[in-house]
Amino acid sequence: MARVALVTGGTRGIGEAICTKLKLKGYNVIANYGGNDQAAEAFTERCGIPAIKFDVADFAQVKAAVNQIENDYGTIDVLVNNAGITRDGTMHRMDYEQWHKVIETNLSSCFNTCRAVIEGMRERGFGRIVNIGSINGQAGQYGQVNYAAAKSGIHGFTKALAQENANKGITVNAVAPGYVDTDMVRAVPADVLEKIIAKIPVGRLGKPEDIARTVEFLVSDNADFITGSTMSINGGQHMY
Numbered sequence: 001m002a003r004v005a006l007v008t009g010g011t012r013g014i015g016e017a018i019c020t021k022l023k024l025k026g027y028n029v030i031a032n033y034g035g036n037d038q039a040a041e042a043f044t045e046r047c048g049i050p051a052i053k054f055d056v057a058d059f060a061q062v063k064a065a066v067n068q069i070e071n072d073y074g075t076i077d078v079l080v081n082n083a084g085i086t087r088d089g090t091m092h093r094m095d096y097e098q099w100h101k102v103i104e105t106n107l108s109s110c111f112n113t114c115r116a117v118i119e120g121m122r123e124r125g126f127g128r129i130v131n132i133g134s135i136n137g138q139a140g141q142y143g144q145v146n147y148a149a150a151k152s153g154i155h156g157f158t159k160a161l162a163q164e165n166a167n168k169g170i171t172v173n174a175v176a177p178g179y180v181d182t183d184m185v186r187a188v189p190a191d192v193l194e195k196i197i198a199k200i201p202v203g204r205l206g207k208p209e210d211i212a213r214t215v216e217f218l219v220s221d222n223a224d225f226i227t228g229s230t231m232s233i234n235g236g237q238h239m240y
């Protein structure tokens with residue numbers, strides 16, 4: 001039977017590329033999204049993958065949604081924690097809401113989803129979890145204390161969870177993309193983006209497919225000896 005994969009934030013950008021790659025490889029894929037119904041409907045129309053709305057930052061919503069998904073599609077074998085947001089601003093101008101929202105959506109979300117699936121994965125002796133970090137969690141970034149803290153937290157979270165579950169057939173890895181051509185990066189002012197691209201040794205932004213290919217490998221049987229690692233996919237911008 002096809003393995004069931006849940007990809008949070010799966011309806012746009014990197015998440016969409018991960019969903020379509022996993023579907024192509026035979027997984028039964030379910031995408032999650034946060035609020036953009038129009039984008040979600042267009043996504044399902046494009047690729048035929050169901051999209052389910054729930055807020056990854058809300059523990060109760062995640063628990064209920066995972067229960068529903070497991071009833072409707074079967075137990076979740078593969079979890080990709082991809083949903084993420086930015087609310088940029090320098091520390092001296094950042095308000096509590098910007099801090100809290102980014103930490104909850106980008107980091108606490110990983111607790112919420114993993115907590116909902118981990119017991120089942122342990123009982124079944126199989127699981128694949130991939131958490132999407134960021135180059136800015138590795139290197140820091142001006143105007144992003146909230147985002148850098150959340151993404152950096154993902155890397156520690158990944159290693160601890162990997163240690164706890166390595167003997168249960170569960171791998172937990174992180175992927176740290178550099179700048180990838182999605183809505184999130186298109187929101188960066190053009191002059192700033194130009195300066196960023198100038199610092200990428202391969203001379204271009206990443207494509208969502210660059211990230212999806214690695215995620216697909218990490219959740220495959222071929223990667224069963226890889227756990228607790230972080231794959232940096234950034235065109236050589238930060239060699240970590």
Ligand code: NDP
Pocket residue numbers: 008009010011012013014015032033034035036037039040054055056057082083084085105132133134135176177178179180181182183184185
């Ligand atoms: P996009 O902004 O293109 O898409 C974000 C996705 O996350 C959407 O599906 C969105 O749903 C969903 N989402 C946002 N908030 C929530 C929420 N509270 N609950 C559920 N879903 C939510 O992002 P990218 O594709 O650019 O980024 C994907 C991941 O990769 C993020 O974690 C990001 O931090 C990380 N990353 C991205 C980089 C880049 O250069 N693009 C670089 C490094 C890391 P909706 O459509 O409903 O809003």
